[in-house]
Amino acid sequence: MTRNLTVGAAQLGPVARTDTRVEVVARLLALLEEAAAAGVELVVYPELALTTFFPRWYLEDPDEIRSYYETEMPGPATRPLFSRARELGIGFCLGYAELASDVDGTVHQYNSQILVERDGRHVATFRKIHIPGHDRNEDWRPFQHLERRYFEPGPDGFGVWRAFGGLMGMMICNDRRWPETYRVMGLQGVEMILCGYNTPLHYAPDPSQDRLQGFHNHLVMQAGAYQNGTWVVGVAKGGVEEGVDSLCESAVIAPSGEIVARAATTGDELVVATCDLDWCDNYKGTLFDFDYYRMPQYYGRITAQKGAVLPLAADPVESGETGGELEEVSPT
Numbered sequence: 001m002t003r004n005l006t007v008g009a010a011q012l013g014p015v016a017r018t019d020t021r022v023e024v025v026a027r028l029l030a031l032l033e034e035a036a037a038a039g040v041e042l043v044v045y046p047e048l049a050l051t052t053f054f055p056r057w058y059l060e061d062p063d064e065i066r067s068y069y070e071t072e073m074p075g076p077a078t079r080p081l082f083s084r085a086r087e088l089g090i091g092f093c094l095g096y097a098e099l100a101s102d103v104d105g106t107v108h109q110y111n112s113q114i115l116v117e118r119d120g121r122h123v124a125t126f127r128k129i130h131i132p133g134h135d136r137n138e139d140w141r142p143f144q145h146l147e148r149r150y151f152e153p154g155p156d157g158f159g160v161w162r163a164f165g166g167l168m169g170m171m172i173c174n175d176r177r178w179p180e181t182y183r184v185m186g187l188q189g190v191e192m193i194l195c196g197y198n199t200p201l202h203y204a205p206d207p208s209q210d211r212l213q214g215f216h217n218h219l220v221m222q223a224g225a226y227q228n229g230t231w232v233v234g235v236a237k238g239g240v241e242e243g244v245d246s247l248c249e250s251a252v253i254a255p256s257g258e259i260v261a262r263a264a265t266t267g268d269e270l271v272v273a274t275c276d277l278d279w280c281d282n283y284k285g286t287l288f289d290f291d292y293y294r295m296p297q298y299y300g301r302i303t304a305q306k307g308a309v310l311p312l313a314a315d316p317v318e319s320g321e322t323g324g325e326l327e328e329v330s331p332t
């Protein structure tokens, strides 16, 4: 018996700064209804789906900053989505900014995704690990990318959960660019990774990458899918949002690395694909049989160091290098 799961990548077009949660949730509900009509069992919404992508601004008013975060999930505005999904028997994955409080009252700001089963059960909340951009206002940029001001890395790493008849994982936007993300989940047998993203087309530190945004987006997700024998569902919030053009090109990627369905527009759009979870075994049981072929004894650097450590120069005396500890090369 094959394990087929029909997913809907619910791409969103722009969300304006003035749009209310209620207005956005109405759009999420419209996509949910479309998904129900198409026989979808799991709808995947983008990163920070409920608001505009606020890290593009250096905000100083604490009340305004707080207004972009959810303190409960569901809250008053999102409850209709949870109720309707449960009525329809559809699960979903939703990205949002989360304010979480520890028992001692410490407040944390996370970039999060919740996964809800078809019966309304809370499967898991994943908090983004790789936080891109910068933490101070940088005037030279046409717009900011201040995720490092507004979010801290999630404390729980990359989990994998039994849900939807398979093994489900999550990652958020920049996480998808790092091979370790997929491998940590691959080592837990993941069969489908759900990923929301907001990716501005303009990358101010190196604009030569602008024309490659779409290529890099698919490149990393296709490679991660293939090398770990897993489905990947990548879902954008894109289009021109508050003057910033962002990538769309939502896609469903098979364990073969092939794109089996992709968005054709830059607005709200549901991309549907029926995913055979058993297809993962073709890769997990052959070329990427981890247990048989992996060589972890040679992978120590992956967790032992953060930045690159270069080999010694060919002539250490001439180059002034005397050996020993080398400087780490820090990312810019």
Ligand code: CDT
Residues within 6 Å of the ligand: 047, 132, 133, 145, 172, 173, 174, 175, 177, 197, 198, 199, 200
């Ligand atoms: N949201 C997010 O993580 N976006 C980043 C933008 C590039 S870093 C400024 C991404 O990796 O797509």
